[in-house]
Amino acid sequence: MVSENDIWSMLEEVNDPEVPVLSVVDLGIVRDIRIEGDDIEIVITPTYTGCPAMDAIRTGIRMKLLEHGYPGVRLTTVLSPVWTTDWMSEKGKEKLSQYGIAPPLPVQQVCHPGLFRMEEAIPCPRCHSYHTERISEFGSTACKALYRCTDCGEPFDYFKCH
Protein backbone atom coordinates (compact mmCIF):
# COMPACT_ATOMS: atom_id res chain seq x y z
CA MET A 1 0.00 0.00 0.00
CA VAL A 2 1.49 3.29 -1.12
CA SER A 3 1.86 6.03 1.44
CA GLU A 4 1.54 9.75 1.00
CA ASN A 5 5.28 10.08 1.64
CA ASP A 6 6.04 7.65 -1.19
CA ILE A 7 4.05 9.82 -3.58
CA TRP A 8 5.84 12.96 -2.37
CA SER A 9 9.21 11.38 -3.09
CA MET A 10 8.06 10.31 -6.55
CA LEU A 11 6.96 13.89 -7.22
CA GLU A 12 10.43 15.10 -6.19
CA GLU A 13 11.59 13.46 -9.42
CA VAL A 14 9.16 15.38 -11.65
CA ASN A 15 10.76 18.57 -12.93
CA ASP A 16 9.36 21.78 -14.30
CA PRO A 17 10.19 21.58 -18.04
CA GLU A 18 10.98 25.30 -18.23
CA VAL A 19 13.12 25.47 -15.10
CA PRO A 20 14.47 21.91 -15.06
CA VAL A 21 16.41 22.27 -11.79
CA LEU A 22 13.15 22.61 -9.88
CA SER A 23 10.87 19.71 -9.05
CA VAL A 24 7.15 20.28 -8.79
CA VAL A 25 7.58 19.94 -5.03
CA ASP A 26 10.28 22.66 -4.91
CA LEU A 27 8.02 24.86 -6.98
CA GLY A 28 5.25 24.46 -4.41
CA ILE A 29 2.51 23.63 -6.87
CA VAL A 30 1.48 20.32 -5.28
CA ARG A 31 -1.36 21.20 -2.93
CA ASP A 32 -2.58 17.89 -1.67
CA ILE A 33 -2.24 14.14 -2.04
CA ARG A 34 -5.29 12.03 -1.22
CA ILE A 35 -5.18 8.27 -1.05
CA GLU A 36 -8.26 6.14 -0.60
CA GLY A 37 -7.67 2.46 -1.25
CA ASP A 38 -6.35 2.24 -4.80
CA ASP A 39 -7.48 5.71 -5.67
CA ILE A 40 -4.73 8.33 -5.74
CA GLU A 41 -5.59 11.97 -6.24
CA ILE A 42 -2.96 14.67 -6.64
CA VAL A 43 -4.08 18.29 -6.39
CA ILE A 44 -1.93 20.85 -8.18
CA THR A 45 -2.18 24.58 -8.82
CA PRO A 46 -0.70 26.62 -11.69
CA THR A 47 1.97 29.23 -11.14
CA TYR A 48 0.57 31.52 -13.85
CA THR A 49 -2.86 31.14 -15.50
CA GLY A 50 -1.32 30.84 -18.94
CA CYS A 51 1.71 28.77 -17.97
CA PRO A 52 2.22 26.45 -20.95
CA ALA A 53 4.31 24.11 -18.79
CA MET A 54 1.23 22.96 -16.86
CA ASP A 55 0.19 20.43 -19.50
CA ALA A 56 3.73 19.04 -19.62
CA ILE A 57 3.82 18.93 -15.81
CA ARG A 58 0.56 16.98 -15.68
CA THR A 59 1.93 14.49 -18.21
CA GLY A 60 5.21 14.30 -16.26
CA ILE A 61 3.38 13.43 -13.05
CA ARG A 62 1.31 10.73 -14.76
CA MET A 63 4.38 9.20 -16.38
CA LYS A 64 6.33 9.19 -13.13
CA LEU A 65 3.56 7.46 -11.21
CA LEU A 66 3.08 5.00 -14.04
CA GLU A 67 6.80 4.23 -13.90
CA HIS A 68 6.39 3.38 -10.22
CA GLY A 69 3.41 1.15 -10.98
CA TYR A 70 0.53 3.50 -10.32
CA PRO A 71 -1.57 4.07 -13.44
CA GLY A 72 -4.85 5.93 -13.35
CA VAL A 73 -3.86 8.60 -10.86
CA ARG A 74 -6.36 11.43 -10.71
CA LEU A 75 -4.99 14.93 -11.22
CA THR A 76 -7.09 17.82 -10.04
CA THR A 77 -6.13 21.43 -10.75
CA VAL A 78 -7.31 24.14 -8.38
CA LEU A 79 -6.81 27.91 -8.51
CA SER A 80 -7.54 28.77 -4.93
CA PRO A 81 -5.75 29.46 -2.66
CA VAL A 82 -3.64 31.24 -5.21
CA TRP A 83 -0.02 30.20 -5.71
CA THR A 84 2.56 32.80 -4.82
CA THR A 85 6.34 32.66 -4.90
CA ASP A 86 6.15 32.11 -1.13
CA TRP A 87 5.12 28.53 -1.87
CA MET A 88 8.51 27.83 -3.39
CA SER A 89 10.73 25.87 -1.01
CA GLU A 90 13.98 27.29 0.37
CA LYS A 91 15.78 24.39 -1.26
CA GLY A 92 14.12 25.38 -4.53
CA LYS A 93 15.33 28.97 -4.21
CA GLU A 94 18.84 27.73 -3.56
CA LYS A 95 18.73 25.51 -6.65
CA LEU A 96 17.50 28.40 -8.79
CA SER A 97 20.36 30.58 -7.70
CA GLN A 98 22.93 27.91 -8.51
CA TYR A 99 21.30 27.44 -11.90
CA GLY A 100 21.81 31.15 -12.69
CA ILE A 101 18.27 32.40 -12.09
CA ALA A 102 17.85 34.97 -9.31
CA PRO A 103 15.24 33.55 -6.90
CA PRO A 104 12.22 35.62 -5.83
CA LEU A 105 12.93 38.01 -3.00
CA PRO A 106 11.45 36.87 0.31
CA VAL A 107 9.16 39.86 0.62
CA GLN A 108 6.35 40.37 -1.90
CA GLN A 109 6.82 43.75 -3.49
CA VAL A 110 5.95 43.83 -7.14
CA CYS A 111 2.24 43.26 -7.27
CA HIS A 112 1.55 46.94 -7.08
CA PRO A 113 0.21 49.18 -9.82
CA GLY A 114 2.56 52.08 -8.95
CA LEU A 115 4.42 53.26 -12.02
CA PHE A 116 8.13 53.34 -12.75
CA ARG A 117 8.97 51.66 -9.46
CA MET A 118 12.00 49.50 -9.20
CA GLU A 119 12.08 46.56 -6.88
CA GLU A 120 14.63 46.25 -4.17
CA ALA A 121 17.96 45.41 -5.80
CA ILE A 122 18.09 41.88 -7.14
CA PRO A 123 21.51 40.29 -6.55
CA CYS A 124 23.29 38.92 -9.62
CA PRO A 125 23.24 35.12 -9.39
CA ARG A 126 26.78 34.96 -10.87
CA CYS A 127 28.88 37.60 -9.12
CA HIS A 128 26.39 38.42 -6.29
CA SER A 129 26.64 42.15 -6.97
CA TYR A 130 23.63 44.26 -6.12
CA HIS A 131 24.42 46.62 -9.00
CA THR A 132 21.81 45.23 -11.33
CA GLU A 133 19.14 46.76 -13.54
CA ARG A 134 15.88 45.58 -14.97
CA ILE A 135 15.74 45.28 -18.74
CA SER A 136 12.15 44.08 -18.91
CA GLU A 137 9.65 42.81 -16.39
CA PHE A 138 8.50 40.23 -18.93
CA GLY A 139 11.11 37.57 -19.58
CA SER A 140 11.60 34.30 -21.41
CA THR A 141 8.68 32.70 -19.54
CA ALA A 142 5.64 34.11 -17.75
CA CYS A 143 7.30 33.70 -14.36
CA LYS A 144 10.54 35.56 -15.07
CA ALA A 145 11.81 39.11 -15.60
CA LEU A 146 14.98 40.02 -17.45
CA TYR A 147 17.85 41.73 -15.62
CA ARG A 148 21.44 42.72 -16.27
CA CYS A 149 24.34 42.96 -13.86
CA THR A 150 26.17 46.28 -14.28
CA ASP A 151 29.32 44.88 -12.61
CA CYS A 152 29.94 41.62 -14.43
CA GLY A 153 27.80 42.57 -17.42
CA GLU A 154 25.85 39.33 -17.51
CA PRO A 155 22.15 39.34 -18.35
CA PHE A 156 20.12 37.02 -16.12
CA ASP A 157 16.60 35.89 -15.38
CA TYR A 158 14.85 36.83 -12.16
CA PHE A 159 12.01 34.61 -10.95
CA LYS A 160 9.69 37.49 -10.23
CA CYS A 161 7.59 37.83 -7.12
CA HIS A 162 4.02 36.87 -7.69
Place this chain on the structure above:
Amino acid sequence: MAFSASIEYTLFLADSALILGHRNSEWTGYGPILEQDIALSNIALDLIGQARWLFQHAAKLVNESGAAPRTTEDGLAYGRDSWDFRNCLLVEQVNGDWGRTIMRQFLFSAWQYYYYDQLRQSRDRELAAIAEKSGKEVTYHLRWSSEWVIRLGDGTAESHDRMTSALEGLWPFTGELFETVSYEQTMITAGIAVDPSTIRQRWTEKVGEVLGEAQLSAPQGGAGAGGNGRPQGGGEKDGAGGAGQVWMQTGGKTGKHTEHLGYLLAEMQFLQRAYPNCEW
Protein backbone atom coordinates in the same frame (compact mmCIF):
# COMPACT_ATOMS: atom_id res chain seq x y z
CA MET B 1 -28.26 29.04 -29.32
CA ALA B 2 -30.03 30.37 -26.25
CA PHE B 3 -27.79 30.17 -23.23
CA SER B 4 -28.68 30.99 -19.65
CA ALA B 5 -27.52 34.26 -18.15
CA SER B 6 -24.71 32.57 -16.23
CA ILE B 7 -23.27 31.06 -19.43
CA GLU B 8 -23.62 34.31 -21.38
CA TYR B 9 -21.91 36.19 -18.59
CA THR B 10 -19.03 33.73 -18.35
CA LEU B 11 -18.64 33.93 -22.13
CA PHE B 12 -18.49 37.73 -21.94
CA LEU B 13 -15.49 37.43 -19.61
CA ALA B 14 -13.89 34.58 -21.57
CA ASP B 15 -14.38 36.13 -25.02
CA SER B 16 -13.00 39.50 -23.94
CA ALA B 17 -9.82 37.85 -22.64
CA LEU B 18 -9.45 35.56 -25.66
CA ILE B 19 -9.95 38.23 -28.31
CA LEU B 20 -7.50 40.68 -26.76
CA GLY B 21 -5.04 37.82 -26.21
CA HIS B 22 -5.34 36.92 -29.88
CA ARG B 23 -4.94 40.52 -31.02
CA ASN B 24 -1.78 40.86 -28.93
CA SER B 25 -0.42 37.59 -30.29
CA GLU B 26 -0.56 39.14 -33.77
CA TRP B 27 2.45 41.19 -32.63
CA THR B 28 4.56 38.15 -31.79
CA GLY B 29 7.64 38.36 -33.97
CA TYR B 30 6.80 41.92 -35.09
CA GLY B 31 7.34 43.97 -31.92
CA PRO B 32 9.41 47.15 -32.21
CA ILE B 33 12.20 45.66 -30.08
CA LEU B 34 12.75 42.16 -28.79
CA GLU B 35 12.02 42.87 -25.11
CA GLN B 36 8.70 44.53 -25.90
CA ASP B 37 7.75 41.85 -28.38
CA ILE B 38 8.28 39.37 -25.54
CA ALA B 39 6.36 41.57 -23.10
CA LEU B 40 3.30 41.79 -25.31
CA SER B 41 3.49 38.08 -26.10
CA ASN B 42 3.59 37.37 -22.37
CA ILE B 43 0.48 39.49 -21.89
CA ALA B 44 -1.18 37.59 -24.73
CA LEU B 45 -0.29 34.35 -22.97
CA ASP B 46 -1.75 35.56 -19.67
CA LEU B 47 -4.99 36.62 -21.36
CA ILE B 48 -5.35 33.36 -23.26
CA GLY B 49 -4.61 31.54 -19.99
CA GLN B 50 -7.44 33.44 -18.30
CA ALA B 51 -9.68 32.65 -21.25
CA ARG B 52 -8.95 28.93 -20.97
CA TRP B 53 -10.05 28.83 -17.34
CA LEU B 54 -13.16 30.84 -18.14
CA PHE B 55 -14.05 28.69 -21.16
CA GLN B 56 -13.59 25.51 -19.12
CA HIS B 57 -16.01 26.96 -16.59
CA ALA B 58 -18.47 28.00 -19.33
CA ALA B 59 -18.26 24.54 -20.92
CA LYS B 60 -19.08 22.96 -17.57
CA LEU B 61 -22.10 25.25 -17.21
CA VAL B 62 -23.25 24.42 -20.76
CA ASN B 63 -22.88 20.69 -20.17
CA GLU B 64 -24.69 20.83 -16.84
CA SER B 65 -27.55 22.81 -18.34
CA GLY B 66 -28.12 20.30 -21.13
CA ALA B 67 -29.34 23.24 -23.22
CA ALA B 68 -26.87 22.59 -26.01
CA PRO B 69 -24.79 19.69 -27.29
CA ARG B 70 -21.86 18.83 -25.02
CA THR B 71 -18.98 21.20 -25.55
CA THR B 72 -15.43 21.96 -24.40
CA GLU B 73 -13.21 25.01 -24.03
CA ASP B 74 -12.07 24.51 -27.63
CA GLY B 75 -15.60 24.02 -28.87
CA LEU B 76 -16.56 27.39 -27.42
CA ALA B 77 -13.47 29.24 -28.66
CA TYR B 78 -13.35 27.76 -32.15
CA GLY B 79 -16.91 26.68 -32.83
CA ARG B 80 -18.95 29.85 -32.41
CA ASP B 81 -19.51 32.58 -34.97
CA SER B 82 -19.18 36.30 -34.38
CA TRP B 83 -22.81 36.86 -33.30
CA ASP B 84 -22.26 34.30 -30.53
CA PHE B 85 -19.25 36.17 -29.16
CA ARG B 86 -19.92 38.39 -26.15
CA ASN B 87 -16.63 40.30 -25.91
CA CYS B 88 -16.65 44.07 -25.58
CA LEU B 89 -15.93 45.97 -28.80
CA LEU B 90 -12.73 47.54 -27.49
CA VAL B 91 -10.73 44.31 -27.59
CA GLU B 92 -11.56 43.41 -31.19
CA GLN B 93 -10.33 46.72 -32.62
CA VAL B 94 -7.37 46.28 -34.96
CA ASN B 95 -3.83 46.67 -33.65
CA GLY B 96 -2.88 49.69 -35.73
CA ASP B 97 0.52 51.02 -34.73
CA TRP B 98 2.30 50.20 -31.47
CA GLY B 99 0.76 53.24 -29.78
CA ARG B 100 -2.76 52.16 -30.61
CA THR B 101 -2.09 48.64 -29.33
CA ILE B 102 -0.70 50.10 -26.10
CA MET B 103 -3.65 52.44 -25.67
CA ARG B 104 -6.15 49.60 -26.17
CA GLN B 105 -4.28 47.50 -23.61
CA PHE B 106 -4.16 50.35 -21.12
CA LEU B 107 -7.87 51.21 -21.35
CA PHE B 108 -8.78 47.54 -21.00
CA SER B 109 -6.27 46.63 -18.27
CA ALA B 110 -7.40 49.56 -16.14
CA TRP B 111 -10.94 48.22 -16.40
CA GLN B 112 -9.93 44.60 -15.82
CA TYR B 113 -7.82 45.53 -12.82
CA TYR B 114 -10.75 47.02 -10.87
CA TYR B 115 -13.27 44.60 -12.34
CA TYR B 116 -11.39 41.46 -11.23
CA ASP B 117 -10.75 43.03 -7.86
CA GLN B 118 -14.54 43.16 -7.38
CA LEU B 119 -15.17 39.80 -9.01
CA ARG B 120 -13.17 38.14 -6.22
CA GLN B 121 -16.31 38.64 -4.13
CA SER B 122 -18.47 36.72 -6.61
CA ARG B 123 -20.79 34.02 -5.27
CA ASP B 124 -19.59 31.85 -8.14
CA ARG B 125 -16.50 30.47 -6.45
CA GLU B 126 -14.81 29.45 -9.67
CA LEU B 127 -15.14 32.94 -11.13
CA ALA B 128 -13.89 34.39 -7.85
CA ALA B 129 -10.82 32.13 -7.95
CA ILE B 130 -10.07 32.97 -11.59
CA ALA B 131 -10.38 36.68 -10.78
CA GLU B 132 -8.06 36.40 -7.82
CA LYS B 133 -5.46 34.47 -9.77
CA SER B 134 -5.64 36.68 -12.87
CA GLY B 135 -5.76 39.92 -10.93
CA LYS B 136 -2.11 39.58 -10.02
CA GLU B 137 -1.13 39.25 -13.66
CA VAL B 138 -3.36 42.13 -14.71
CA THR B 139 -1.45 44.33 -12.25
CA TYR B 140 1.63 43.81 -14.43
CA HIS B 141 -0.36 44.54 -17.61
CA LEU B 142 -1.71 47.76 -16.17
CA ARG B 143 1.65 48.95 -14.98
CA TRP B 144 3.42 48.09 -18.21
CA SER B 145 0.79 49.70 -20.46
CA SER B 146 0.49 52.80 -18.22
CA GLU B 147 4.24 53.36 -18.41
CA TRP B 148 4.15 53.08 -22.20
CA VAL B 149 1.22 55.49 -22.49
CA ILE B 150 3.25 58.03 -20.53
CA ARG B 151 6.48 57.35 -22.39
CA LEU B 152 4.81 57.82 -25.79
CA GLY B 153 2.26 60.49 -24.89
CA ASP B 154 4.93 62.63 -23.25
CA GLY B 155 7.58 61.62 -25.80
CA THR B 156 8.26 63.18 -29.19
CA ALA B 157 5.83 65.24 -31.24
CA GLU B 158 5.31 62.22 -33.47
CA SER B 159 4.61 59.79 -30.64
CA HIS B 160 2.32 62.33 -28.96
CA ASP B 161 0.27 62.73 -32.16
CA ARG B 162 -0.03 59.01 -32.59
CA MET B 163 -1.20 58.53 -29.01
CA THR B 164 -3.74 61.33 -29.43
CA SER B 165 -5.10 59.64 -32.49
CA ALA B 166 -5.14 56.25 -30.73
CA LEU B 167 -7.08 57.71 -27.83
CA GLU B 168 -9.60 59.42 -30.11
CA GLY B 169 -10.08 56.23 -32.09
CA LEU B 170 -10.56 53.96 -29.07
CA TRP B 171 -12.40 56.20 -26.62
CA PRO B 172 -15.86 55.55 -28.18
CA PHE B 173 -15.46 51.88 -27.18
CA THR B 174 -14.90 52.57 -23.48
CA GLY B 175 -18.55 53.36 -22.73
CA GLU B 176 -19.53 49.75 -23.20
CA LEU B 177 -17.26 48.67 -20.35
CA PHE B 178 -19.68 50.33 -17.94
CA GLU B 179 -22.92 49.43 -19.65
CA THR B 180 -25.04 46.69 -18.09
CA VAL B 181 -26.81 44.29 -20.44
CA SER B 182 -29.70 42.05 -19.46
CA TYR B 183 -27.82 38.80 -18.66
CA GLU B 184 -25.34 40.84 -16.67
CA GLN B 185 -28.14 42.44 -14.67
CA THR B 186 -29.49 38.99 -13.82
CA MET B 187 -26.05 37.93 -12.62
CA ILE B 188 -25.53 41.14 -10.64
CA THR B 189 -28.80 40.48 -8.83
CA ALA B 190 -27.65 36.92 -8.13
CA GLY B 191 -24.45 38.24 -6.53
CA ILE B 192 -22.29 36.67 -9.22
CA ALA B 193 -21.42 39.52 -11.59
CA VAL B 194 -19.75 42.83 -10.85
CA ASP B 195 -21.92 45.91 -11.20
CA PRO B 196 -19.67 47.93 -13.52
CA SER B 197 -21.03 51.22 -12.22
CA THR B 198 -19.25 50.50 -8.92
CA ILE B 199 -15.80 50.63 -10.55
CA ARG B 200 -16.44 53.44 -13.00
CA GLN B 201 -15.12 56.18 -10.79
CA ARG B 202 -11.90 54.36 -9.97
CA TRP B 203 -11.35 53.60 -13.66
CA THR B 204 -12.00 57.23 -14.59
CA GLU B 205 -9.54 58.46 -11.97
CA LYS B 206 -6.83 55.99 -12.91
CA VAL B 207 -7.17 56.67 -16.63
CA GLY B 208 -7.29 60.42 -16.01
CA GLU B 209 -4.17 60.27 -13.87
CA VAL B 210 -2.12 58.37 -16.45
CA LEU B 211 -3.38 60.38 -19.42
CA GLY B 212 -2.64 63.57 -17.53
CA GLU B 213 0.92 62.50 -16.91
CA ALA B 214 1.16 61.52 -20.58
CA GLN B 215 0.04 65.03 -21.66
CA LEU B 216 -3.03 63.54 -23.27
CA SER B 217 -6.65 64.36 -22.66
CA ALA B 218 -9.62 62.10 -23.10
CA PRO B 219 -12.21 63.23 -25.61
CA GLN B 220 -15.37 64.81 -24.23
CA GLY B 221 -17.95 62.28 -23.17
CA GLY B 222 -17.49 60.44 -19.93
CA ALA B 223 -17.08 56.72 -19.80
CA GLY B 224 -20.35 54.94 -20.11
CA ALA B 225 -23.33 55.46 -22.35
CA GLY B 226 -25.01 58.62 -21.14
CA GLY B 227 -21.79 59.44 -19.32
CA ASN B 228 -21.33 62.45 -17.15
CA GLY B 229 -19.42 64.25 -19.86
CA ARG B 230 -16.58 65.33 -17.61
CA PRO B 231 -13.34 65.67 -19.50
CA GLN B 232 -10.76 63.40 -17.99
CA GLY B 233 -7.09 63.91 -17.43
CA GLY B 234 -5.30 66.61 -19.26
CA GLY B 235 -5.65 69.26 -16.60
CA GLU B 236 -5.06 72.51 -18.42
CA LYS B 237 -5.26 70.78 -21.74
CA ASP B 238 -9.02 70.23 -21.75
CA GLY B 239 -10.36 69.38 -25.16
CA ALA B 240 -10.64 72.41 -27.38
CA GLY B 241 -14.19 73.34 -28.23
CA GLY B 242 -15.71 70.66 -26.08
CA ALA B 243 -19.17 71.04 -27.55
CA GLY B 244 -19.34 67.71 -29.34
CA GLN B 245 -19.88 64.70 -27.11
CA VAL B 246 -18.36 61.42 -28.21
CA TRP B 247 -20.97 58.86 -29.20
CA MET B 248 -20.26 55.67 -27.30
CA GLN B 249 -20.46 52.49 -29.39
CA THR B 250 -22.00 49.46 -27.76
CA GLY B 251 -23.30 46.06 -28.76
CA GLY B 252 -20.41 43.63 -28.39
CA LYS B 253 -21.75 42.17 -25.15
CA THR B 254 -24.94 41.16 -26.93
CA GLY B 255 -23.23 39.90 -30.10
CA LYS B 256 -23.40 43.00 -32.32
CA HIS B 257 -19.80 43.43 -33.34
CA THR B 258 -17.72 45.71 -35.51
CA GLU B 259 -16.57 44.35 -38.87
CA HIS B 260 -13.16 43.48 -37.39
CA LEU B 261 -14.24 40.48 -35.34
CA GLY B 262 -15.24 38.35 -38.33
CA TYR B 263 -11.79 38.70 -39.89
CA LEU B 264 -10.12 37.87 -36.61
CA LEU B 265 -12.24 34.73 -36.16
CA ALA B 266 -11.65 33.66 -39.76
CA GLU B 267 -7.95 33.48 -39.00
CA MET B 268 -8.12 32.23 -35.41
CA GLN B 269 -10.67 29.48 -36.15
CA PHE B 270 -9.42 28.47 -39.58
CA LEU B 271 -7.70 25.25 -38.62
CA GLN B 272 -10.53 23.93 -36.45
CA ARG B 273 -13.06 24.84 -39.14
CA ALA B 274 -11.07 23.15 -41.90
CA TYR B 275 -10.09 20.09 -39.83
CA PRO B 276 -12.62 19.78 -36.99
CA ASN B 277 -11.11 18.50 -33.72
CA CYS B 278 -7.63 18.17 -35.19
CA GLU B 279 -4.77 17.97 -32.70
CA TRP B 280 -1.02 17.95 -32.97
